[in-house]
Amino acid sequence: MNCHDRRELIHAYADDELDVASARVLDAHLHDCPSCRAAFAAARAVKAAIANPALYHRAPADLRRRIIKSAHHAHVAAPAAERWRIPWIPLGLAASILIIGLAAYSFFGRSQRSQFALDEQEIVDSHIRSLQSPEESHLYDVKSTDQHTVKPWFDQHVDFSPLVKQLSADGYPLLGGRLDYIHNHPVAALVYGRAKHKINLFIWPGESAHGTSADRGFNIIHWSRDGMTYWVVSDLNTSDLQKFTDLIQASASPKTVPH
């Protein structure tokens, strides 16, 4: 073993991570080799340089409070799948078939619904998070009412081309957008305004059924078109949010397919 190969061992020794036998061998070598001794001293000097309390970033005071708040919002009880266990009491063939049929229906029905519930939960979490961030720092990555600024920004930051339309003439001004994450996947989030309300429009490639719902005081509408999934969420009333949805759907062009 030459001294170059000992480099990693020297660092492990400085970290006290070598087994006793290897440590003894290395220790003897350090005694005889000035170059490795200097490398060991350098490793310790670098370790000491980093282990400086001034370099430790402590969490800002209000972060904990914000997390507890969003934890209370986000936490939902685990789905009670156990409830759907089938009681195998001898009921006769017809009854069994009926039960199997019902169980299958409820199983598939439920799994689809729970996927929805998951999407919906993340969308609403993300909406809340974007609005709670101090000075709207997480509401916009690109803050602009110009669709010709917002659109190219998205083209650079996501690998699909989301629909970006200014709707200020209809009373829903485009305010900006950001990159967000739903189930760990990057999605485009566009921010629109309506009087004092904010609307988040999430877009990503994929198919989804059409539906409307409400969660934690927010109204939610989702649909898909031309291979893209759209979710809108806001504290706006349902009829104004539906009107916004109609405007977005009307302006959707066939260009909004993944490229």
Added chain:
Amino acid sequence: MGKSDTTARFEQVVLVHLDAAYNLARWLTKNEPDAQDIVQDACVRALRSFDQFRGGDARAWLLTIVRNVSYTFLSARKAVVEYDDDLHEPAADDLDPQLIIQRSTDADHVRHAIEQLPTELRTVIVLRELEELSYKEIAGATGMPIGTVMSRLSRGRERLAMLLTEPTEVEKTP
């Protein structure tokens, strides 16, 4: 277990490590607002999968989630500075321990040097020196073999030594 019980236990077991979570996210993103968002996101995820947490080191567990959320965030912004393990680093034989000690009295100088490291080297350095995780815990949190942890730590420190001892702008001027 009821909702409020879980949230309360989560606060006691996991949220006590908030500083560690923030420290890692802050070093990886190099800015405060992104680090805050990542930690908030990571904590919400941790709470959701808290049922699957089987005890053990909650700090290492939370740091694993923070690291993953940070990497997803950085790679979406194409901001991960890749590191090639096969790259042969120049020999760092002539490092001067005294000069390293002298230069590292300035915390800002050290901070700047650490921020210049490739993301993956910075990750292991922060986990080791600031969070004092063992090699085994770092391997668990980053999903890399212990041998890789060992080699990245040594390379990270040698690069840092070079960055710390580089001639300053004043010295460069003849």
